[in-house]
Amino acid sequence: MFDKLKEKLGSFKRVLGGAIEEKEKEAIKAEPAKAEAVKTEAAVEKELPKTPEPAAKAPEKIGIFDKIKAAVFEQEFIIDEGSLKDHLWELEIALLESDVALPVAEKIVESVKNELVGSRRKIGSDTGKIVETAIKNAISKVISVDSFDFDDFIKKAKKPVSIVFVGVNGTGKTTTVAKMAERFIAQGYSVVIAAADTFRAGAIEQIDRHAENLGVKIIKHQEGADPAAIVYDAVQLAKAKHKDIVLADTAGRMHTNVNLMDQLKKVCRVNQPDLIIFVDEAVAGNDAVERAKLFNNAVPFNGSILTKADADSKGGAAISISYTTGKPILFLGVGQTYKDLVKFEPQWLLARLFE
Numbered sequence: 001m002f003d004k005l006k007e008k009l010g011s012f013k014r015v016l017g018g019a020i021e022e023k024e025k026e027a028i029k030a031e032p033a034k035a036e037a038v039k040t041e042a043a044v045e046k047e048l049p050k051t052p053e054p055a056a057k058a059p060e061k062i063g064i065f066d067k068i069k070a071a072v073f074e075q076e077f078i079i080d081e082g083s084l085k086d087h088l089w090e091l092e093i094a095l096l097e098s099d100v101a102l103p104v105a106e107k108i109v110e111s112v113k114n115e116l117v118g119s120r121r122k123i124g125s126d127t128g129k130i131v132e133t134a135i136k137n138a139i140s141k142v143i144s145v146d147s148f149d150f151d152d153f154i155k156k157a158k159k160p161v162s163i164v165f166v167g168v169n170g171t172g173k174t175t176t177v178a179k180m181a182e183r184f185i186a187q188g189y190s191v192v193i194a195a196a197d198t199f200r201a202g203a204i205e206q207i208d209r210h211a212e213n214l215g216v217k218i219i220k221h222q223e224g225a226d227p228a229a230i231v232y233d234a235v236q237l238a239k240a241k242h243k244d245i246v247l248a249d250t251a252g253r254m255h256t257n258v259n260l261m262d263q264l265k266k267v268c269r270v271n272q273p274d275l276i277i278f279v280d281e282a283v284a285g286n287d288a289v290e291r292a293k294l295f296n297n298a299v300p301f302n303g304s305i306l307t308k309a310d311a312d313s314k315g316g317a318a319i320s321i322s323y324t325t326g327k328p329i330l331f332l333g334v335g336q337t338y339k340d341l342v343k344f345e346p347q348w349l350l351a352r353l354f355e
């Protein structure tokens, strides 16, 4: 997962770490006077007559070289913009090549620059670590858009909680509905599925199979039926039977298809779901981010799920989608089985990127 991005960030860390190290060497060279002063001070000390100390209190012997080293290492050096400029440009290119959206790449580079330029660092610090921390902080800012805790929301929400999944075709909505059902069941909730993709041939059978595998009640009408009515029926059933969660699978649609987008708006207007979740595939990179923006305009959603992260080496969508939409990533799909769903935690992603 995100292998190419990891590689790029790793090599950036090494190169920029090296550049900062050069700066550090210059600082050491520019300050021989301080080392000289220590040398003189040590020489004077040597001349002074020594009063013998009691053995137990004998001070630890500090050699002249230790003193010089300590003096140099106590110094700080300042990272200036000039020594970073070209490298920051390279970072921006690396992010863009990884499908990070332009405004997001710019924001990351800006944060890295602000954290590093003008900062005072102790000589002898781990320069690679300095760069890693700056990048981690910068990415953290763009992926932690709000602190929405999905599990806590579900726990506290009035039941049944209705969730509608939206997005374009083939991105993994139906599979994700099944994965979410499995996750809710494991947490002890009861689930009803609404087969609200009445548009694509075979869609009802597909979700029906999942419901059967999972032992979950499903509400389905015939192909071509009104999806708003199906979600409505599912919620009514959940209310009557005291089910906790309604998961509505909807038809994939392009944001440019006005009729289908109007249909989706109707599903949401009629049913007022507790949550709308946008599903797209991480592998779609910038396309996924653009689609998210347009879906969010039509049916403002609460968060996204990025599927197929297992097959995504670039990571650009995962880094860009929250900042672009202002809505958090809730889960990542990481495979084709029901268990292949991980709750998205910014710290988890950051650790993956530098492991």
Ligand SMILES: Nc1nc2c(ncn2[C@@H]2O[C@H](COP(=O)(O)OP(=O)(O)O)[C@@H](O)[C@H]2O)c(=O)[nH]1
Pocket: 168, 169, 170, 171, 172, 173, 174, 175, 176, 252, 307, 308, 309, 310, 311, 332, 333, 334, 335, 336, 340
């Ligand atoms: N590798 C991988 N494949 C996935 C993931 N999620 C879904 N898929 C596959 O993507 C394809 C389309 O999924 P589907 O749920 O039918 O998409 P929908 O059209 O949006 O409902 C199927 O072959 C799924 O098995 C995932 O997280 N990882």
Ligand SMILES: [Mg+2]
Pocket: 173, 174, 175, 197, 203, 249, 250, 251, 252
């Ligand atoms: Mg589907």
